[in-house]
Structures are given as structure tokens and as C-alpha cells.
Amino acid sequence: MRKFLGQAAIIALSVSFASEAFAVEWNVSVWGKRRAFTEHVEKLAELVKEKSGGDFTLNISYGGLSKNRENLDGISIGAFEMAQFCAGYHRDKNPSITVLELPFLGVSSLEQEIELSMAVYNHPAVKDDLSRWNATLLMPSPLPQYNIVGIGDAPKSLEEFKGLTVRATGGIGAAMKTIGAVPTSMSATEVRQAMDSGVVKAVSFAPHAHMSFGTIENAKWWTTNLNPGTVNCPVVVNTDALDSLSDKNREALLGSVDESLAHYVDYYNNKTMKAWGPALEERGIEKITFTDDQIASFKEAAAAPAAKAWIEDNTANGLPAQELYDLVTGMIAAKK
Structure with a gap:
């Protein structure tokens, strides 16, 4: 009996060690705090x-x-x-994914932003671009059009933006x-x-970031419809780590992307955006709305020159820039 129990204990211990050996933990680097x-x-x-039945865990660090x-x-060094x-x-x-940050592309929804991003992410030139960092693009973080909150006197015309110091990255900054x-x-x-x-x-931020990072706490005004563009913020994985996953765990990861994005869109549309209007009203923030003519003038000044410069610069650096630009603008035009 003792011999039988001893063998059973060894088997149980071996199974336990095997389970631990096959368990996978990934560290995930994000920032700020949990938000939309x-x-x-x-x-x-x-x-x-x-x-994965608990065999694959993502440890998220803010x-x-x-x-x-x-x-x-x-990601590139496997940290x-x-x-x-x-x-x-x-x-x-x-550089390849910055095509999605060009101003005034005309993206109308988070769902469309996802569709465009995934099409760009799957382009061979984009995969090659990110492979320099041993990175595989997994999914976007779709964001609505950016608008601006500010302190001091509110700009009531485009001319009144002259000299205004504004935090704005990428194509929005260029615009x-x-x-x-x-x-x-x-x-x-x-x-x-x-x-x-x-x-x-x-x-310049999307609504969730204005709330999460406190820019509305002292703000006096908000542009409701400037809509110069948005930023593209992908989630990437270390390619070696992805390749080392078992078939089961790889499917658990890749097979969960669509559902995760659907959850994101629902959260943003039904929680974040519903909280946005009341957050502005509670703080007495003035809403600045520009006329159609003013927006058209802004678009004319910003869109074409930015696209031309982006195509020229990135073509010179070896990217099929015109092809990427045509991919994005073609998909947008097809939805109109």
C-alpha cells in the first residue's frame, strides 16, 4: 500500500510540474491607468x-x-x-503606420478605424517595417477624431489659433x-x-484621454468639430514570443482579438462618450463650433500638403507610400 501511495504521489507531482512547465505568462506594457x-x-x-484554461496569462502593467x-x-529586446x-x-x-495619422482622412467611426488599421497592419511592407523591432502587430486601439481643450481665450476663428501652443502629435500636429x-x-x-x-x-486628445489625464479640470473651452484626425496606437507582440506559443495558446490569443475589439467599441461608445458631454457641462467648459466654410478652409490648407509630404518622404525611404495611401483613401471612399 505504501508503495502504491508513493507511486501515486510521484505521478501527481509529475503532473503538477508538467502543468507548471507548460503554463505561459506574458508581461504587457501599457501606461496611465485602466481606461477606455x-x-x-x-x-x-x-x-x-x-x-487556455488558465495555462496562458497576460500580466498587464500600467x-x-x-x-x-x-x-x-x-518589445524589440524581449523585455x-x-x-x-x-x-x-x-x-x-x-513610418508605415503613420499613414493612418494623416489629417482629414475622413474616418467616421471606430469600426471603420479598425477596418483600416487591420488592412494596413496586414500589408507586407508594414509587416516588414515592424519586423525591424521583432514586433508583430496584433490589433489597433481605435480612437475617434481628436479635438482640443484649452485655457485662456477661446479661438473663435482659425486665425486665432496663430501662436497657440498645443500638444498635438503626428498628422494632427502638422495640421x-x-x-x-x-x-x-x-x-x-x-x-x-x-x-x-x-x-x-x-x-489635442480623444475624449477618453481628456478625462483620464485631467486636461478638462482647468480647461475653459473645447472645439466640438475641428476633427483634424486621430492617432494610431497599436498593440504589438514580440514575434519570437508569439512563435513560441503552443497551437492552443496561439489560437487563444489570436482568436480573441475580434471579441476584444468589439468590447472596446461598445465600451467607448456606450460609456465613454455618454460621460463626455456631462463632464464638460459640469465644469462649465465653453463649446466652440466652427462653420462648414472654416472647416473646409482648414482641410484645404492641411490635408493635401500633408499627404504629399508623407508620400514623398516615405517613398524616398523605401516604403511603397503611394500604395499605402491609396489603400487607406480607397477604402474610405468605398464607404461613402
């Missing part, structure tokens, strides 16, 4: 754990693993297995420059301090 912007990552972690501008670097970053933080590191504003690129976590200290007088 990270809901798809949170949902992905939940689904992966459920579908700023504990890396600075947000260094997440792509961390963590998954991360979120924004293309506009370092355009030279991921603001065409109307005389002075764009400054900084990460989201730096914005509130910059605004409070007067380094910038205005901030």
Missing part, C-alpha cells in the same frame, strides 16, 4: 486566460515595465511580450501648424503638468 484606451487589452487578458515612448524598444504604443510618439521607428498653431509632441502622461505650468495652452 486599454479596455481591449484587459478583455484580451480575460479571454486568453479563459480559453507604467511599471517601461515608459510609453520606449515600449517598442522593449516584455506585449505592448501598446502610439505611432506618433516615434514616427521614424514605424495645426498650417493654421499657425505651435504644436508640441509629448506623451499623454506629461500633458497635465505641461498644461498647468503653461508650457502648452491647449491639448
Whole structure:
């Protein structure tokens, strides 16, 4: 009997060790705090754990693993297995996906932003671009059109933006420059301090970020319809880590992307946007709405020159820039 029990204990112990050996934990680097912007990552972690029977876990860290501008670097050296970053933080590191940040593309919904992003992410030139960082694009973090909150006197015309210091990255920054504003690129976590200290007088963000990073706490005005564009912030995985997953765990991960994005869109539309209007009203923030003619004038000044410059610069650097631009604009035109 003792011999039988001893053998049973050894078998049980072996099974336990085998289970632990096959368990996989990934570290995920994001920043700020849990908010609409990270809901798809949170949902992905939940689904992966459920579908793998607990054998695959995503440990999400809000700023504990890396600075947000260094997440792509961390992925490249395998410091963590998954991360979120924004293309506009370092355009030279991921030029191919900055086509999605060009001003006035005319994207009308989060669902369309997802469709465009995934089409670009799956383009061979884009895959090659990100492979330089040992990164595989997993999913976007779709954001609505950006608008601006500011302190001081509200600009009632495009001319009144002249000289205004505004936090604006990527294509939005380029667009603001065409109307005389002075764009400054900084990460989201730096914005509130910059605004409070007067380094910038205005901030370009999507609604969730204005609420999450406190830019509306001292703001006096908000542009309701400037809509110069948005930023593209993908979630990427370390390619070696992805390749090392078992078939079951890889399917748990890749097979959960669509559901995670659907959860994100529902959360953004039905929670974040419903909270946005009341948040402005509670603080007495003035809403500035520009005329159709003013918006048309802004678009004419910003859109074509930015697209032309982007195509020329990236073609010179070896990207099929015209092809990528045509892919995006063609998909948008087909929906109109």
C-alpha cells in the first residue's frame, strides 16, 4: 500500500510540474491607468486566460515595465511580450503606420478605424517595417477624431489659433501648424503638468484621454468639430514570443482579438462618450463650433500638403507610400 501511495504521489507531482512547465505568462506594457484606451487589452487578458484554461496569462502593467515612448524598444529586446504604443510618439521607428495619422482622412467611426488599421497592419511592407523591432502587430486601439481643450481665450476663428501652443502629435500636429498653431509632441502622461505650468495652452486628445489625464479640470473651452484626425496606437507582440506559443495558446490569443475589439467599441461608445458631454457641462467648459466654410478652409490648407509630404518622404525611404495611401483613401471612399 505504501508503495502504491508513493507511486501515486510521484505521478501527481509529475503532473503538477508538467502543468507548471507548460503554463505561459506574458508581461504587457501599457501606461496611465485602466481606461477606455486599454479596455481591449484587459478583455484580451480575460479571454486568453479563459480559453487556455488558465495555462496562458497576460500580466498587464500600467507604467511599471517601461515608459510609453520606449515600449517598442522593449518589445524589440524581449523585455516584455506585449505592448501598446502610439505611432506618433516615434514616427521614424514605424513610418508605415503613420499613414493612418494623416489629417482629414475622413474616418467616421471606430469600426471603420479598425477596418483600416487591420488592412494596413496586414500589408507586407508594414509587416516588414515592424519586423525591424521583432514586433508583430496584433490589433489597433481605435480612437475617434481628436479635438482640443484649452485655457485662456477661446479661438473663435482659425486665425486665432496663430501662436497657440498645443500638444498635438503626428498628422494632427502638422495640421495645426498650417493654421499657425505651435504644436508640441509629448506623451499623454506629461500633458497635465505641461498644461498647468503653461508650457502648452491647449491639448489635442480623444475624449477618453481628456478625462483620464485631467486636461478638462482647468480647461475653459473645447472645439466640438475641428476633427483634424486621430492617432494610431497599436498593440504589438514580440514575434519570437508569439512563435513560441503552443497551437492552443496561439489560437487563444489570436482568436480573441475580434471579441476584444468589439468590447472596446461598445465600451467607448456606450460609456465613454455618454460621460463626455456631462463632464464638460459640469465644469462649465465653453463649446466652440466652427462653420462648414472654416472647416473646409482648414482641410484645404492641411490635408493635401500633408499627404504629399508623407508620400514623398516615405517613398524616398523605401516604403511603397503611394500604395499605402491609396489603400487607406480607397477604402474610405468605398464607404461613402
